[in-house]
Amino acid sequence: MSAPSSSQALEYLQGLPLQTHRRLYEAPATVLAVFRCMLPHLAKTLVMAMLYMPASFPESQLNAWFKPGATREKSHALFVLAQLHILDTTREDDGKRTHSLSPGFKRSLRHALEGSGRDGSFGVSATAEESRGERRVSVEYLDEYAKAQWETILFYMVGGAAGVDVKSEIGAGTKKLLHTGDLVRTFHGQPRITKEGFTFVLQETNAQVWNLLIVYLRMVNDLGMNETDVLSFLFMLGSLELGQAYSTSTLTATQLQMLDDLSAMGIVFRSTKDARVFYPTRLATTLTSESGGLNTSGSSNSSSTSSASQGFIIIETNYRLYAYTNSLIQIAIISLFCKLQHRFPNLISGKLTKESVHKAVSQGITSSQIISYLTTYAHPQMQKNKTFIPPTVMDQIRLWEYEGERVETENGYLMREFSTQAEYKDVKKYAEECGVLKWSSDEKRMFFISHVEQVSAYLKSKKGPR
Amino acid sequence: MNNIDGSDRHLKTEEAPPPSLLTIVLDTNPHAWAHLSSTLSLSAALANILIFINAHLASGNTNEVAVIASHSHKTSYLYPTKTPSQPTRNGDTNGDVEMNGNGTGRSHQESPNKYRPFAVVESTILQNFAKLLNETNESHLAATPTTLIGGALSLALTYISKSTLQHAPVTSGTENSMAALADAENVHVDRVALTSRILIVSVSGDLANQYIPVMNSIFAAQRKKIPIDILKLAGDTVLLQQASDATGGVYMKPERPEGLLQYLMMAFLPDATARASLVIPSAGGVDFRAACFCHRKVVDVGFVCSVCLSIFCEPNLPDNLCLTCGSYLSLRAALTNPPALIPKKKKKKRKAGTDTATPGGSTPAGSSTPVHP
Numbered sequence: 113m114s115a116p117s118s119s120q121a122l123e124y125l126q127g128l129p130l131q132t133h134r135r136l137y138e139a140p141a142t143v144l145a146v147f148r149c150m151l152p153h154l155a156k157t158l159v160m161a162m163l164y165m166p167a168s169f170p171e172s173q174l175n176a177w178f179k180p181g182a183t184r185e186k187s188h189a190l191f192v193l194a195q196l197h198i199l200d201t202t203r204e205d206d207g208k209r210t211h212s213l214s215p216g217f218k219r220s221l222r223h224a225l226e227g228s229g230r231d232g233s234f235g236v237s238a239t240a241e242e243s244r245g246e247r248r249v250s251v252e253y254l255d256e257y258a259k260a261q262w263e264t265i266l267f268y269m270v271g272g273a274a275g276v277d278v279k280s281e282i283g284a285g286t287k288k289l290l291h292t293g294d295l296v297r298t299f300h301g302q303p304r305i306t307k308e309g310f311t312f313v314l315q316e317t318n319a320q321v322w323n324l325l326i327v328y329l330r331m332v333n334d335l336g337m338n339e340t341d342v343l344s345f346l347f348m349l350g351s352l353e354l355g356q357a358y359s360t361s362t363l364t365a366t367q368l369q370m371l372d373d374l375s376a377m378g379i380v381f382r383s384t385k386d387a388r389v390f391y392p393t394r395l396a397t398t399l400t401s402e403s404g405g406l407n408t409s410g411s412s413n414s415s416s417t418s419s420a421s422q423g424f425i426i427i428e429t430n431y432r433l434y435a436y437t438n439s440l441i442q443i444a445i446i447s448l449f450c451k452l453q454h455r456f457p458n459l460i461s462g463k464l465t466k467e468s469v470h471k472a473v474s475q476g477i478t479s480s481q482i483i484s485y486l487t488t489y490a491h492p493q494m495q496k497n498k499t500f501i502p503p504t505v506m507d508q509i510r511l512w513e514y515e516g517e518r519v520e521t522e523n524g525y526l527m528r529e530f531s532t533q534a535e536y537k538d539v540k541k542y543a544e545e546c547g548v549l550k551w552s553s554d555e556k557r558m559f560f561i562s563h564v565e566q567v568s569a570y571l572k573s574k575k576g577p578r
Numbered sequence: 579m580n581n582i583d584g585s586d587r588h589l590k591t592e593e594a595p596p597p598s599l600l601t602i603v604l605d606t607n608p609h610a611w612a613h614l615s616s617t618l619s620l621s622a623a624l625a626n627i628l629i630f631i632n633a634h635l636a637s638g639n640t641n642e643v644a645v646i647a648s649h650s651h652k653t654s655y656l657y658p659t660k661t662p663s664q665p666t667r668n669g670d671t672n673g674d675v676e677m678n679g680n681g682t683g684r685s686h687q688e689s690p691n692k693y694r695p696f697a698v699v700e701s702t703i704l705q706n707f708a709k710l711l712n713e714t715n716e717s718h719l720a721a722t723p724t725t726l727i728g729g730a731l732s733l734a735l736t737y738i739s740k741s742t743l744q745h746a747p748v749t750s751g752t753e754n755s756m757a758a759l760a761d762a763e764n765v766h767v768d769r770v771a772l773t774s775r776i777l778i779v780s781v782s783g784d785l786a787n788q789y790i791p792v793m794n795s796i797f798a799a800q801r802k803k804i805p806i807d808i809l810k811l812a813g814d815t816v817l818l819q820q821a822s823d824a825t826g827g828v829y830m831k832p833e834r835p836e837g838l839l840q841y842l843m844m845a846f847l848p849d850a851t852a853r854a855s856l857v858i859p860s861a862g863g864v865d866f867r868a869a870c871f872c873h874r875k876v877v878d879v880g881f882v883c884s885v886c887l888s889i890f891c892e893p894n895l896p897d898n899l900c901l902t903c904g905s906y907l908s909l910r911a912a913l914t915n916p917p918a919l920i921p922k923k924k925k926k927k928r929k930a931g932t933d934t935a936t937p938g939g940s941t942p943a944g945s946s947t948p949v950h951p
Contacts (some may be wrong), residue, residue: 140691147636148636148637153637153638153851153852154852154855156636156637157856160633160843163843164839164843165839165840165844166840176857177857178637178856178857179854179855179856180854181853181855182856223691224636225632225636225696226629226632227634227692228691228695233690233694234691236690340654346633351694353694362690440587541589
């Protein structure tokens with residue numbers, strides 16, 4: 113379940129240049145977080161096998177280690193490792209290719225596992241002297257705080273579109289963030305949610321936090337902040353302990369500036385603007401683990417375990433929808449694509465109709481977003497079924513949408529003008545193994561891929577030996 | 579348009595591998611480690627194993643670990659250990675919830691260079707290990723030169739069994755489904771089945787005296803589909819080789835024990851998910867010899883009770899009764915006819931019709947069904 117929520121983060125990381133990766137991998141906490149959350153399972157195994165290897169790993173031996181049927185998984189693992197610049201592939205004098213871990217990554221991961229680093233990247237706890245005059249903050253309080261802050265942001269986004277008149281005030285920085293990320297646009301002085309905003313709202317909390325943080329990361333260069341510093345700090349936050357006070361004395365200027373922004377989002381807590389300690393909230397400590405942060409549907413039961421997704425929605429095959437929630441945000445979200453009929457203290461009921469789905473589609477919500485939202489929050493009783501949502505309902509939502517729009521677009525690269533059929537076949541097969549192949553036409557000898565880097569490297573390496 | 583069709587009703591594919599429980603049985607037999615100290619000391623080995631544990635915990639967010647010491651006079655948990663009245667922490671999944679084992683969590687010095695879950699596991703293991711060594715006195719060592727691998731194995735199996743139960747996905751209980759309907763908070767649907775494996779780091783040889791308990795554990799593991807991996811640093815036992823072979827685990831006997839960490843990382847870290855696509859090392863030729871039930875000796879040729887299949891190395895049983903099941907078993911008869919390898923008589927090419935002693939065999943090729951007189 114960790115894959116979906118951190119996949120955006122992985123995508124963002126993959127897009128970073130080599131220099132940024134090099135600098136990022138200086139910090140053990142970052143390396144550990146990248147290792148734990150971003151890498152595919154087999155890639156982790158590969159990294160660990162090579163971590164304490166004295167020499168580099170010849171490609172022939174690597175191939176021998178994998179079962180013949182697993183080339184697809186192997187290519188995928190190597191692809192991700194190469195994109196993140198974790199794996200260096202060099203060609204020996206005799207023409208054989210060998211793999212080795214990039215030195216910075218190797219050193220930092222060793223430090224992380226051994227605990228032998230010197231730079232305190234896992235957070236320096238506040239000393240007694242620093243936390244003097246600070247009241248002890250309980251975990252429950254932190255949860256409440258994080259939840260309140262985060263829900264305010266969500267409210268600000270959905271409030272306008274759902275017609276719920278909530279005048280929620282969020283910080284100017286956060287507001288700017290939402291506008292920069294194109295999650296919200298202003299119409300007639302009122303914030304109106306965009307298509308991207310809907311995608312955002314319909315996600316799990318953990319994915320939302322990452323989404324917002326990535327928007328933040330895209331912004332930091334304009335604010336004159338150091339991107340590497342920001343990323344390292346985020347990964348450090350993910351490895352901190354909930355309910356523990358941490359010192360701000362070791363943070364850089366950039367990171368101190370970040371603390372203000374993050375506390376506005378509820379990711380960290382500071383009692384005052386210039387307090388010398390900060391507390392990470394659950395939103396922060398679950399950044400690099402799979403269990404979703406906050407339980408937005410829950411009532412006052414803050415002590416309940418923060419299990420990944422608390423399902424509360426039941427859909428029947430007659431398109432009736434029941435949601436066990438009293439959270440205004442969830443009600444507002446559901447009302448975006450569903451005709452609500454009744455509201456009880458812990459339950460709302462409504463019906464999915466053609467009009468309600470059309471209304472949602474016209475506002476920019478796609479059917480897959482609705483379905484993924486319903487699937488994410490499906491009630492445990494529904495989760496026992498083979499498909500969580502009744503297939504008829506799923507198909508009908510799609511059909512309603514397709515009445516209007518029929519084309520989906522995706523950016524990518526078209527590969528064509530291969531000289532021979534054999535070459536075409538070979539490169540296409542490679543692209544398929546990497547999982548980037550989207551479409552192909554054997555007659556026209558062309559195919560379409562979503563990522564070009566690995567394939568072009570493959571083409572180059574093919575040209576090399578000849 | 580095509581994907582409106584029912585074929586696209588895919589479930590959300592679970593990309594993350596299931597949580598993996600690694601149970602390490604560490605053979606801490608002082609005699610054997612003293613013997614091995616020139617190449618690999620116990621403390622160095624333990625340090626390597628701790629790094630290996632960290633690597634395992636880092637490999638999956640929900641991975642768990644348990645460490646059991648198989649000492650000369652007793653077996654004990656190194657991690658997790660029971661700590662009464664310790665508040666369980668919700669955010670941390672890298673560990674057992676009930677037996678969290680961070681009794682020292684608050685008291686030990688927080689290191690800014692160490693990931694906290696790692697630090698908790700490490701300090702617990704080291705503390706329990708020191709306690710175990712301090713409890714050992716000379717009389718314990720003098721009593722036996724070997725280790726209680728059978729007990730440790732069964733301890734590991736019971737722990738795995740318990741954890742598996744705790745992780746078992748909720749079955750669709752019909753009895754109070756209405757209660758579950760209204761009370762979504764208390765239903766844990768996100769529990770995924772646990773995959774477990776056992777790693778035995780063994781240094782002692784001569785485990786034949788525990789043949790029966792170990793074999794029973796092996797069969798239990800086989801049944802539960804728990805692979806038993808063996809890292810044999812010194813000594814050699816027939817038994818453990820059989821354990822890995824029967825359960826489909828990894829068997830390795832490193833040439834150079836000082837490179838322990840690399841062996842661990844390369845061969846023993848991949849869990850069940852990764853092993854599906856990797857070639858795993860195993861024992862080439864497995865020694866399938868059994869140990870006798872009377873003197874615990876490994877035997878090449880023995881005597882087997884016809885009722886309970888117990889193995890004996892010599893025919894002189896008291897009162898001609900089987901030691902295990904007590905049924906009458908006269909092995910003298912077997913002794914008078916010592917099992918000898920009789921060279922097969924060279925089959926002569928039979929000519930059809932010459933051998934009439936066996937009516938069935940005399941059928942000439944191509945003839946119809948033989949008619950019996």
